[in-house]
Amino acid sequence: MIQLAERIARDTMERLSRLTTDHLPALLAALFILLVAWGLAAVMRGLLIRIFRGARIDRFLKRSGLASLLPGDGPVRATHMAARGAYWAILAGGFLLALSAFDTQLTSRMIESVLFMVPKLFAGAVILVAGVWVSRYLGRSALVWAFNEGLPSSRRIGQAVRVVVIFVTVVVAADYLNFARNVFLASFVLIVGGAMLAGGLALGLAGRKTIERYLEGKEPEKEEQPEQAVWKHL
Amino acid sequence: MHAETKVPEPDFLPREAFDAVERVRQVDVVIGIPSYNNARTIGHVTRAAQAGLEKYFPQLKAVIINSDGGSSDGTRDAVLASRLDTSQLLIFNTPLFPVHRLSFPYHGIPGKGSAFRLIFQMASMLGARGCVVIDSDLRSITPEWIDLLLRPVLHAGFDFTAPFYHRHKYDGTITNSIVYPLTRALYGLRVRQPIGGDFGLSSRMVNRYLSRRDWQGNAARYGIDVWMTTIAIAEGYRVCQSFLGAKLHDPKDPGADLSEMLHQVVGSVFTLMQEYESVWKHTTSSKDADLFGFRFGVGLDPVEVNTGRMLGLFQRASHELKEVWALALKPRTLDELGKISAALESSSRNGFHLDDELWVRVVMDFAVAWRDRPAERGHLLRSLTSLYLARVASFVLETRDLVSDQVEDKIEHLCLCFEKLKPYLISGWDCAAAPVQSAGRELENAADGARAEAVLED
Numbered sequence: 001m002i003q004l005a006e007r008i009a010r011d012t013m014e015r016l017s018r019l020t021t022d023h024l025p026a027l028l029a030a031l032f033i034l035l036v037a038w039g040l041a042a043v044m045r046g047l048l049i050r051i052f053r054g055a056r057i058d059r060f061l062k063r064s065g066l067a068s069l070l071p072g073d074g075p076v077r078a079t080h081m082a083a084r085g086a087y088w089a090i091l092a093g094g095f096l097l098a099l100s101a102f103d104t105q106l107t108s109r110m111i112e113s114v115l116f117m118v119p120k121l122f123a124g125a126v127i128l129v130a131g132v133w134v135s136r137y138l139g140r141s142a143l144v145w146a147f148n149e150g151l152p153s154s155r156r157i158g159q160a161v162r163v164v165v166i167f168v169t170v171v172v173a174a175d176y177l178n179f180a181r182n183v184f185l186a187s188f189v190l191i192v193g194g195a196m197l198a199g200g201l202a203l204g205l206a207g208r209k210t211i212e213r214y215l216e217g218k219e220p221e222k223e224e225q226p227e228q229a230v231w232k233h234l
Numbered sequence: 235m236h237a238e239t240k241v242p243e244p245d246f247l248p249r250e251a252f253d254a255v256e257r258v259r260q261v262d263v264v265i266g267i268p269s270y271n272n273a274r275t276i277g278h279v280t281r282a283a284q285a286g287l288e289k290y291f292p293q294l295k296a297v298i299i300n301s302d303g304g305s306s307d308g309t310r311d312a313v314l315a316s317r318l319d320t321s322q323l324l325i326f327n328t329p330l331f332p333v334h335r336l337s338f339p340y341h342g343i344p345g346k347g348s349a350f351r352l353i354f355q356m357a358s359m360l361g362a363r364g365c366v367v368i369d370s371d372l373r374s375i376t377p378e379w380i381d382l383l384l385r386p387v388l389h390a391g392f393d394f395t396a397p398f399y400h401r402h403k404y405d406g407t408i409t410n411s412i413v414y415p416l417t418r419a420l421y422g423l424r425v426r427q428p429i430g431g432d433f434g435l436s437s438r439m440v441n442r443y444l445s446r447r448d449w450q451g452n453a454a455r456y457g458i459d460v461w462m463t464t465i466a467i468a469e470g471y472r473v474c475q476s477f478l479g480a481k482l483h484d485p486k487d488p489g490a491d492l493s494e495m496l497h498q499v500v501g502s503v504f505t506l507m508q509e510y511e512s513v514w515k516h517t518t519s520s521k522d523a524d525l526f527g528f529r530f531g532v533g534l535d536p537v538e539v540n541t542g543r544m545l546g547l548f549q550r551a552s553h554e555l556k557e558v559w560a561l562a563l564k565p566r567t568l569d570e571l572g573k574i575s576a577a578l579e580s581s582s583r584n585g586f587h588l589d590d591e592l593w594v595r596v597v598m599d600f601a602v603a604w605r606d607r608p609a610e611r612g613h614l615l616r617s618l619t620s621l622y623l624a625r626v627a628s629f630v631l632e633t634r635d636l637v638s639d640q641v642e643d644k645i646e647h648l649c650l651c652f653e654k655l656k657p658y659l660i661s662g663w664d665c666a667a668a669p670v671q672s673a674g675r676e677l678e679n680a681a682d683g684a685r686a687e688a689v690l691e692d
Contacts, residue, residue, distance in 0.1 A: 137609065140558055144616045147554055148493045155554045 037094020131169020266353030286380025345455030383434030395434030457502025477527030551620030562603030
């Protein structure tokens, strides 16, 4: 009995020692890589803040309207966002390198698939950011235009434009990433088709009298310009 | 002294304009009349200009040039067919030269600025010593206007004569509420009608305008008047004013968009603020511009203003355009606007009041945002329309029972408010302009900000 216990203890120690000698170097290497990556990320963050400030990236982002896409507020938030992004990207890269130190099939597959996905994900993110920027810009254009034209619910018109542009962007991004492509395309076709039908019906109903008059060969009635009284004093 | 400016080769003149220059060769004076569908009034304006030339400058060789934007109502024919009966004008000096009348369609972006460009180019090519531009919709123009606009240029060495009119208290509200007070506060010269539309110019001034490369923007359209005035003041040309009496003109084209007009005029002011930043930042007070002519009182056409509609638009805008206003206005300004809009809902419209200080901050915040957000400029200025209408409504309600001198005092108060709050503008402008700041500069800006706050507290 004692002999059995001794053998189990010896085997356990042997296995532990084998495990340690097999994996500890890889673990230490991974930890070292992570440490270096963390240091590099911190240095890079500091450098980027200096470089971006010098290159007036904040000013560019603010002037182009891209800064409004970023959360938070403050005069240098865009620079900090970019620096933080670089910091986490380097850390993520370090993590992948650390994984590769283990040199197993699983880690190799993980790294491979991540490396394969990164450029696509990046391009998809760029499409989304651009789409959100365009949606905001066009939404505001539609809002101001609708208001100055005296259309009712101009805010809703602006919001509708924004939603449509974002939806189109999501469809494009999904198509690019090959993610649920058919679902998005089908819903896109349905929504655009529905909107066109609704628009056509609305125009037809609203312009019925004008068309009748046109077909009868009469000039459409000209309405009094209500604006004239408002700005005659200019 | 300003050096003679090199004028680039004209590529926007129609062929017939070159032929006319060949034919006429040289003149002393050019009178320019921009037009678009003004057949009803342009004949009178042309005759008044011709009478002014023959009566006051009989020894000079002059030409009247109509620069037309493609009128379909026979405007150009009206110019060419207008005949002046000099027997009734009591002209004692027989003119040495006949006054030529020419009419050309201008090329390029449709607008008053493009029309002026053709006139200036022809004045330069004809070697004119002086040039006068007058609006084609004027009903109150007299021959004396030509004398008053041209004489300071030809005989007193001025480069730019701005008009000074009596106008109805509700006429020219863009001038009274934005352009005059802002231009005066920025550049330090009190030119009462910076966008009057009728100006006298020296050849030096004309060549300076022609040498510029920004004819394609707002300067091509309604922004041209303030563009001309600002350049003249900011670049140190000799500027004066002439009292012309009353300004009575046809109502502007009802098809035109108010928002677009405001956009062009105010956009022009804001654009030039960027160019002349170094000039206006160092201007701390304002002085009167020389004023020529004999001042007299005149009767004016009544102007009806629908304040109810203006305030309705403002109320609606304060709900719907808040998102766009927030791009430009500081939170405090936005809150105050929200409060007066809410008060409007609960109380009588007759008691509506948008005070001078709040209005000045609105304009200054928009000026900073214009510089700071180029991508959003169109939205920003188009969203300013409803705020401008609220300010006009407030002004109309406050001045209902006031006579013109009292109204002028109110405008003077607004101008002083613009001048007083200039540190607020400079502080906002500097903050937006310089994201990279040394500690010292940050402290300096903080001090500027504190000064601006102190001014606001006053």
